[in-house]
Amino acid sequence: MSSCEMPPPPALKDLPRVAGDLKGELEGFKTSSLKNADTQEKIVLPSAEDVAAEKTEKALIEGIEHFDQTKLKHTETQERNVLPDKEVIQQEKGKQQLISGIENFDSSKLKHAETCEKNPLPTKEIIDQEKSA
Template sequence: MATPALKDLPKVDVDLKSALESFSPTALKSASTEEKCLLPTAEDLIEERKHFDILKSVEDFDTSQLKKTDTVEKVVLPNEEDVKMEKVQQLVSGIEGFDSTKLRHTETNEKNPLPDKDAIQQEKSQHDFINGIEHFNRTSLKHAETQEKNPLPTKEVIDQEKAA
């Protein structure tokens, strides 16, 4: 590859160029490098090998060596009757242990939410009216002919009124 001509090189700022020319590598601080080994230790390898061996033994296990067993589940839960008796016992003990001296005396105001006789009579008459409409017997009606008593005027009568 040929060296580029001077005119083809990129232009560098004068300040940057003078800073680069006056740079001294002796002004740098010295630093020590430290190599870190990321390889696993012998203990890590032993742990990994143990874990691998356990997984391998589980995968290779022969289930035909197992014996058939019947499981017997023992449930020691109270039956429904015992639960009811316990609830009743708690209720009775709560009632017996109640301190009635903590109660305060109150006056009871009785209010009569029933309507008066007029309202009842009005509601009954309205109910009878609606009931009569719902259960009306249409067969008791007689046929009637409708007669038109207010006929519309003819064209001649309208023309006469316009002329008058």
């Protein structure tokens, strides 16, 4: 038997048997007694944009996976370490001296000072005199 030929149908004795009462019900069944029902499709197929996006993503991933490193050119990396000039060094030293001066300030070297008020506020009597005048 070739792959294109159909197998012979089973013999009548090999077919499954249906009970007599069930056979009667099946023969007397009327399709007009069925109710009409709307079919709702629950499987949503991807849109054309989804398929296109997936194809471009797949092409990108394949491009990365099968990248030929032999096509790359060799390059030499030149590292440049720019040193600061004198002006920048002097500014940085000045900042460091200022910070260390603040951090290491010795308050015991301060002299005691008396505060003199040179612009005293008017007393209540003077304010009352000005209001009555």
